[in-house]
Amino acid sequence: MTTGDHILTLSCPDRVGIVATLARLMEANDCFIASSRTFGDTGSGQFFARLVFRGPEGGEVPLSLLGDIEEAAEELEADWSVAPVGQRMRTLLLVSQSDHCANTLLYASRRKELPIDVVGIVSNHDTLKDQFAHFGLPWFHIPVTAATKAEAEARLFNVVEETGADLVVLARYMQVLSDEACRELEGRCINIHHSFLPSFKGARPYHQAHARGVKVIGATAHYVTADLDEGPIITQVTETIDHTYTPADMIETGRHLEGTALLRAVKAHAEHRVFSHAGRTIVFAR
DSSP, rough: OOOOEEEEEEEEETTTTHHHHHHHHHTTTTTTEEEEEEEEEEETTEEEEEEEEGGGGGOOOOOOHHHHHHHHHHHHHHHEEEEEEOOOOOEEEEESOHHHHHHHHHHHHHHSSOEEEEEEESSSSTTHHHHHHGOOEEEEEEEOOOOOOOOOOOHHHHHHHHTTOEEEEEEEOOOOOOOHHHHHHTEEEEEEESSSSTTTSSSSSHHHHHHHTOSSEEEEEEEEEEEETTEEEEEEEEEEEEOOOOOOHHHHHHHHHHHHHHHHHHHHHHHOEEEETEEEEOOOOO
16 A cells, blocks of 8 residues: 555557546545546547546545556556556666767756756766766666677666666667567657757758758657657757858757757656657546
């Protein structure tokens, strides 16, 4: 049994009466629903729900409620989970030679604005080791070459296991994960891409955007899949620019947008507000 407010997330094929069923379960177990977000996707025929609730007298979650949810979920063909509100998610950051995205997450975590505990930093370079030293976090240097990629990814998975990481964040980690690694981390690995997907892939994206005379730049945070930079999108942020912007100006603006997009995506994931289905996401507001 656990104490405090909890989050129930549930997804299942849509049908009449799901909301009423959930409300009856809460009432029958003397649980109070503090907030509720639901969405029925007419395109996929799928239903999604996120309920914040508390047990009797604001305390424990009755075991009877969990049993009732399990029974209802079987009938509804639903996937569901219950997690404490504010539970901090163990998170592993991966970086290469840019520090701005990792710094954004580390600062927000330290200020308790982001419900994650960073359990370590992995990098294919040692360039940033000294810059992150004051955080006192384990540093894992895992060099990657074409010849050593399989060995490096095996070491990465060992680190994920050693640190107990529930979430892996590619905070400007400039290595493409193998299909096998993407499958292993499916649903628990978030990447930041410095443009609107799928535009301007590959090297020098801001130079590509400048050459095309774009008037809006942005950043996209998404789940990692085997399709490069085409995983389900969690957040996107934008800023209007004009013809006076040089590539350097765009890169500077882009750094701020990348940090913001990644922060919002990690926060939504850690707060159990994101559902991924059929290649897209449903992201509930708080």
